[in-house]
Amino acid sequence: MTAHAPIAAPAGEAATLADLMRLAALAGTRLVPPRAPLDAAVTSIVLADADAPAEAGALLVAPEPPAEVPAGCVAVLCRAAPPRGVGVPALVLPPGAAWGEVIAALASAVTGGGAQAAAARARAGLRAPLVEGRGHAGIAEAAATMLGTPVAILDEYLDVRGAHGLDAEQEAFLAEAIVRARGHGPASVMGPFVEERMPGVRRDAITGPAGPVGVLVAWLGDPLSPVERGIVTEVCEAAVMERAREEVVTATESRLRGDLIEELMAGEAVSRESIVRRARHLGADLSDGAVALIGTLQDPHTEGRLITDPRLVRRFLQQARAAIDLHWPRSLVDWNEGRLLALLPPAGRGAGGDPTREEIEAQAFTLGKRLLGATRATVPGLALTLALSRYTPEPERLGVALDESRLALSIGERLGRIGEVVTFEETGTYKLLFQIFADRPEELIAFYDQTIAPLVRYDEQYQTELVGTLSTYLGNDCNLAATASTLYTHRHTVRYRLDRIAELSGLDIGRTDDREKLSLGLKAMRLLGRRVAVPAGKAARRKAS
Numbered sequence: 001m002t003a004h005a006p007i008a009a010p011a012g013e014a015a016t017l018a019d020l021m022r023l024a025a026l027a028g029t030r031l032v033p034p035r036a037p038l039d040a041a042v043t044s045i046v047l048a049d050a051d052a053p054a055e056a057g058a059l060l061v062a063p064e065p066p067a068e069v070p071a072g073c074v075a076v077l078c079r080a081a082p083p084r085g086v087g088v089p090a091l092v093l094p095p096g097a098a099w100g101e102v103i104a105a106l107a108s109a110v111t112g113g114g115a116q117a118a119a120a121r122a123r124a125g126l127r128a129p130l131v132e133g134r135g136h137a138g139i140a141e142a143a144a145t146m147l148g149t150p151v152a153i154l155d156e157y158l159d160v161r162g163a164h165g166l167d168a169e170q171e172a173f174l175a176e177a178i179v180r181a182r183g184h185g186p187a188s189v190m191g192p193f194v195e196e197r198m199p200g201v202r203r204d205a206i207t208g209p210a211g212p213v214g215v216l217v218a219w220l221g222d223p224l225s226p227v228e229r230g231i232v233t234e235v236c237e238a239a240v241m242e243r244a245r246e247e248v249v250t251a252t253e254s255r256l257r258g259d260l261i262e263e264l265m266a267g268e269a270v271s272r273e274s275i276v277r278r279a280r281h282l283g284a285d286l287s288d289g290a291v292a293l294i295g296t297l298q299d300p301h302t303e304g305r306l307i308t309d310p311r312l313v314r315r316f317l318q319q320a321r322a323a324i325d326l327h328w329p330r331s332l333v334d335w336n337e338g339r340l341l342a343l344l345p346p347a348g349r350g351a352g353g354d355p356t357r358e359e360i361e362a363q364a365f366t367l368g369k370r371l372l373g374a375t376r377a378t379v380p381g382l383a384l385t386l387a388l389s390r391y392t393p394e395p396e397r398l399g400v401a402l403d404e405s406r407l408a409l410s411i412g413e414r415l416g417r418i419g420e421v422v423t424f425e426e427t428g429t430y431k432l433l434f435q436i437f438a439d440r441p442e443e444l445i446a447f448y449d450q451t452i453a454p455l456v457r458y459d460e461q462y463q464t465e466l467v468g469t470l471s472t473y474l475g476n477d478c479n480l481a482a483t484a485s486t487l488y489t490h491r492h493t494v495r496y497r498l499d500r501i502a503e504l505s506g507l508d509i510g511r512t513d514d515r516e517k518l519s520l521g522l523k524a525m526r527l528l529g530r531r532v533a534v535p536a537g538k539a540a541r542r543k544a545s
Contacts, residue, residue, distance in 0.1 A: 016040060020109055042057055078091075158189050216236055257333070287395065294402070357391045388423045
């Protein structure tokens, strides 16, 4: 006899002979003998085949009554009653019963009954982690228990959101597979991961109403049994529900965070008590003030192009929030109009007492560098630019801190510092010039024309380096020897260039007032986005050195 894909169903969940007799397709079927017991479980359907191995819990389908039945057979389905008893009940079909309809109904009852029961059990087992808010980790644990195998739940970027039962070898295998898939680029990581040949490792796409939202990974062989398929389906549904719950929570908290930050940035009068109370509801502690952080995610190869792709933004925010939660807990983090906004409260009292302003600002700068590193690993090819305010101890003045970070970011972007951390303190006189540029740009342009523009035109016409020499000389506190060393040139050459600068600009770099004008002129040039092209040969020599 040949098995028809036998299915092992959990005890008490397999269809019985009584269940089969109640099928509509078997209406009118007679039981021989009439009082035969119907409580035997049917776990497989087999066809009459003298050469097939015996199978337990089998329903033998034989058009002609068999003379005897194989071991493991619990009943016979045939068109006529056996001439004599065969030791098991016989289900005798009525005249005109169609085999196609009968076999389809039996297959559904025998192979689907266990799956349906398993699915129902899975739904009940997954209810607890969903209701208790145990997240994807709780779902993965329940799934591993029900399937009896290690399980991992990944999001659409292949970040592991929950896993249970994996040993070190399996964790390494999964990590390597993720790296390979990510080599195809952020737009296609799920496809290569699911399609790659991995014997013994199932990968099922988790699909929500808007499309794929993740992957369920289970160490199971192919094909899945109906029972396993029922459990896998329910686990994927639970993961979709958890994702939807997370998005609702995130959206609600984001709206509340955004409302508070927007009120502060708008300069609305918000009391200290209100700020502290509302922040605490969001898990942040602003009672001792904070450092404000603002950042933008950009394509460094396309000037001014901010990243708004929701998939990339979601992935970036997941990693940014995780890094901030780890290194600076109790912060207030939000994403608003393409910008990352955060208020970073000072850490609690340590062994050396309360941290100083300088220590808090240094810690914030270190956090910024960590965020840059995490971004490069999370969304390769994109650049995060961050700006930090000074530490503001008064909660009611955090709007000023946000203004400082916003101004520092604008200045940093004007200066071409994409992918860096810019602090308000280091912007110096740029702050004053930027305000002039914002309010009266024509005045800043006129100042640039009167100071540095003649040097720029001369450099471009004669392939010289007057602007670069001036910047280096001022940066070295007007030290001739240090400037010559930095530029890899002779001091006499530097002196000649300084004289030429004086002739072209009409400003003597040896005089304090004129030196200040030249310094401000350089800053005006940078804020205006003016650049001097370095001669190709000199650029190559600089790179080689």
